[in-house]
Amino acid sequence: MSIQTASLQTSETPLGRDDLARLVARDIKPGSFVNLGIGQPTLVSNYLQPEQNITLHTENGMLGMGPVAEGDQIDGDLINAGKIPVTEQPGASYFHHADSFAIMRGGHLDICVLGAFQVSATGDLANWHTGAPDAIPAVGGAMDLATGAKDVFVMMTLLTRDGASKIVEACTYPLTGVGCVTRVYTDKAVFLTGPDGVTVRETFGCTLEELQALVPVPLTAAPAVAG
């Protein structure tokens, strides 16, 4: 195991948000149809390369979304899921909400990238509600993305502000989807989740042993495969 852990570490320090976004972008296969969730996942779009030929979907009814609009490009009728004005790419299409969610729910998207409060050892996702009694619940399209996309990538810090692992044995926050997450990109490691538990693809600034000390579920090194 110690030999494998040495090969897992791919950076001397934890990754910052932009480094992580760059890594996720690099891992998206050319030609994919992708939905990027609100917040940290949106950063991924900054690092997608034209030669990857990625088509971005936005849940409010568009394929072929371009970068955030600036200046004269701003058009209140052309916004993304976060209600930010965006632009259209050549080849873009517009459709109504039921069609847009059929794209998600019908399994047509290759990847969605979402933020999370917690991910369980078997890939359960909690990312929409803290469950606090005074919180106003709002779910949006999170459950549709989580259950509909072929691959669900999560981007998050590994630890909460209090130092607790967000990868957990079982989620304590209300669930968004059951067994839906396939990869978790964090500042300290990339995890692969599935029915067989959690494997670690690479670590950033820590060894597998040091990572295991932080995460309360058994971790094993993933077989060496290209991302």
Add this chain to the structure above:
Amino acid sequence: MLHFIDTVGEAVAGIKDGSTVMIGGFGNAGQPFELIDALLEGGATDLTVVNNNAGQGDQGLALLIKEGRVRKMICSFPRQSDSWHFDAKYKAGEIELELVPQGNLAERIRAAGAGIGGFFTPTGYGTMLAEGKETRIIDGRGQVFETPIHADVALIKALKADGVGNLVYRKTARNFGPIMAAAAKHTIVQVSEIVPTGGLDPENVVTPGIYVNSIVRVNTAAGKTEQVA
């Protein structure tokens, strides 16, 4: 029967207290602000409103909520940085909330328009939003039974209508318009422009006129989402 109406006030005059009203828009894009203002002016109350959100800022749906006209919201994402009027009513216990995953909201509206009595979907399975609902394992996946959402009235915004009520929309402002037009018993549309019959390419019509009951022209610049005085 299709009616072209001169003012937004006349267009919404028939909306009764206690109605279920679908309101198009995702955030401000596609929100029919002038029809909502007319509904506010007209005084109808005890409304159930179906919208993706629960109003932004101090305009449109947010004002309808502020003035206590909305008994219940059916929506997917009420909580936003500027949803203070909904937040206040909710925390005061003065408005009921039915929170629906966004794809279920869209598909339940679509189902109503298509005469579908309900459907099973994996969305929400195993979550608190499926509690108390019928479930089945279909093709190896847990699925939840969801029912259609019908409405007495839909208020939507489109770009253009022709003389028989065919509609085209603009960019992402299309959002809920086409499915709400089909789901409601009476669909009222505000458009920026009315063109003669034959003036829309039949290949490009998004909402066929059969779904449309009332059309009123409202002068808003394309892409402008702020309320026009």
